[in-house]
Amino acid sequence: MKKIFFYYIEKNIKRMHILNQLRIYRSINLMNYIFKKIYILLPILLHYNHPLIPGYISDNIPYGIDNFYPNKKYLSLLTKNFNIFIKKKYFKYNNPITGIYSMGSISSIGQNKNSDFDIWVFHQI
Template sequence: MTAHVAPISLDFEEGIDRKTLRRLRDRFLLVNQQRWSRAHSALSYRQQMVLEILPLVFHLNHPALPGYLDSDCPYGLSNYQPSPATINAARRLARTFSLKDEGKRKPDLDAMFLMGSPGTLGHSVASDLDVWLCHRSDLPERGIRCLERKAAKLARWAESFGVELHVFVFCASDWRAGRQRVEVTGENCGSAQHFLLLDEFYRTSIHLAGAWPMWWLIPAEREETYDDCMRKLVDYRFVRAEDYIDFGPVPAIPEEEFLGAGVWQLYKGIDAPWKSILKL
């Protein structure tokens, strides 16, 4: 028999409780860990290494790790501490690998998420891995291009393990302004389905490293006043702004996005009919 889990109430009118905020975050992290474990277990032993090593290869710009390009490629994930399993995976790839203390260096990357099939019932060993890699808003263009090239090189490496990997590089502020670099190519519908894609992200995403989504802390009934709630949490220091990443709310989804999504899934259904039916 499954025990009933009571909802956690956060009342922005009566007063915000830091203890309740921590409980909200911890509950999401618990669900997140269960999703990660399920996605991990659906992969073969060799494929599991790809998922385990992903945050580390962007947290460090290490020449012994997959995807390395050059010494000045941006690196560092906010508040990231690799697990023993990740360190072991790195050492299986490079016996000489050792984790060095980077000191107080400001990280170039805010967060990393896995989204889409791995967080749903549609996940299988044949599913691809779609990763959102979010960089600082003030990162120079040259650094962004370098991250994109590193992501492409990493995708080729993952392919050798039987994993179809797509890493989308952008920053949260560009996403909120509708300027995301994610385009309508290959596996992604990009800005043509901004709110549907964000809705899918919030429903299916698996936090891999870095800042947590601010959306986790905003009650569903406050979606219409999301920005006011978010500012209250940050301005009155109920949360540290650097601990959270903000992609914005999904107050409503425009009708035209549903039409576009339907056409997109009909097109996708040529190669993956059952997956498209599930999404539709």
């Protein structure tokens, strides 16, 4: 009985991830260029703490997203937009930011080209 229960839980988690990827894909396709750029750069801006990146305050603030490993696309955006070269291997374990969630109308039936988006950033204390 337990095996069947866990099978359905695992199956539903996979379905949820597929649905979430579809929602992200659809919302990105509705965004204008600037909005799309911000949406894609946001994880990188929260992951690295570098004086050349907008939003830098000091070395004493929490930065780094747990289990986020930027690929070449993210790193090239960082280089292209901020002229910062960071090695792919640069990451640390147990990063304080545990999740970034988009809220509001994004990827819902209410989203349109004039929509904004709200985010929640969860971090360890």
